[in-house]
Amino acid sequence: MIDWIEGINWTKLLLDIGVIALKLIAIIIIYYIVKFIGKRAIKKVFEKSTKKVTTGRAQTLQALCINIFTYFLLFIVIGIIFELFGLDIKALLAGAGIIGLAIGFGAQGLVSDVVTGFFILLEKQIDVDDYVSVAGIDGVVEEIGLRTTKLRGSDGTVHYIPNRNIGTVSNYSRGNMRALVDISISYNDDIDKAIQVLQDVCNRIREEDDNIVEGPNVIGVQSIESSSVVLRVIGKTKTDTQFDVERKLRKAMKEALDQNGITIS
Template identity: 45%
Template sequence: MNFNLKDINLDTSLLVTILSTVLQVILILFIAGIFIAIAKKLIDRFFDSRKNSKFNKMDVAKADTLSSTAKSVSKYVIYFIAGISILEAFGVDTKGIIAAAGIGAIAIGFAAQNLVEDIITGFFILFEDQFSVGDYIAVDGVDGTVEELGLRITKIRGFDGSLNIIPNRKIEIVTNKIRGKMRALVDVGIAYEEDIDKAMEVIKRVAEEYNEENEDILEGPTVLGVSNLGSSDVVISVVAKTKPMSQWEVERELRRRIKNTFDKEGIEIPYQKRVVYNKKEE
């Protein structure tokens, strides 16, 4: 059997070239990963110092939002540089690609309009401070806490634990439920036979006691009076202003305290009753 030495040398040279290229790609990806990790640490360190600064202290939610966006930008830039380097490792002339980037950007703009819209909207959300990481918002039929505000998407964690990922271009009307005072509203029904003035006085006493104990209550609770005459009850409304995200806890505790006090005072809260008549044949 005859061996061609030239063929062996050619195969060996090709194998070395392939292995060299693969090693370069692995090395580029490894270095890119290191740079991404370093960038994240530097960004975290910078914004942590701004949050803890004695002078010109930055709001925590805004700092978290800017930090998240800066990480996204740095990651995309490093990925772009790594991609160019990998193309060069395969022998692709990237100078022509970079030179044509201006023309390519226009073409990509038309081909990826949704992506461009996402990024532009993300910048406007960020710099207009419409909402920040940690805010409780309602948008596009979804409500929850903002976990991440990126250049392309916004992640919202619902109360049921579900993670909703919304493209920024879909965010048109935002309801921010954490800016300013929140309303806690409690409706209490009493029987028509009960003394309305007495019931209102009892609710007022409960509200004043609760106000002294809970620092999350900013105003009230105030007894508004009779808000509805139902089919089986007289409804008395109580309203308070609370710190953001505390309104539901205040409502629950007010209901509990009012119910317990009504039981002590003998004030009836009507509820549906079922009476069963057992007719026996004689």
């Protein structure tokens, strides 16, 4: 054992290790430089393309291109590192055997993520900044990647959803949206008077809020509950503004009904 250790040319060994370490450092530095330049170039391209497509679509495609570029660059770096250590990637892949089979089964989920993400983008189901509901989670789309889609919930939580888990997509940011408000009043109140009061509020809010596209109008009695009568108000708003309009309507209606002595049940 001692003879074997003494037979080692430590100077050459340390020199070889130093050369490999320097090459690794150089590869990593070049990787980050190329990554930085590539990302900047992609962003510049899409900044110019915002005139031809919507901002959300441009941001979606920009994030996807950066994602693809990063993965591609990473695979190249891994291949160079393998070659640096004298490992033949082709031989490793060909001789992987059982390991390769296991990786193949594990990669099924990854392939499914990529394919699903591709069709989501191709069919323009969602874009960055869209308010959507996917996989049982509501939120604003922040990024659509090859493998995952990133949503930010209303409470600020960021959700990373594997694309293969995205089945039904509900997009609340396409076209005009519906603002709906139900108001319950007492049986003892005059329904016609309540409808008129609410409609006056609707007319005033429509003049004040540019986000309202159509209505809002009181459509009448929606239902009769055990202790109240429910009146429904419906209007159309611009994309992503329906909730703000609904909140404004509820506040103004509550104040108007109180001023007219109408009880909210």
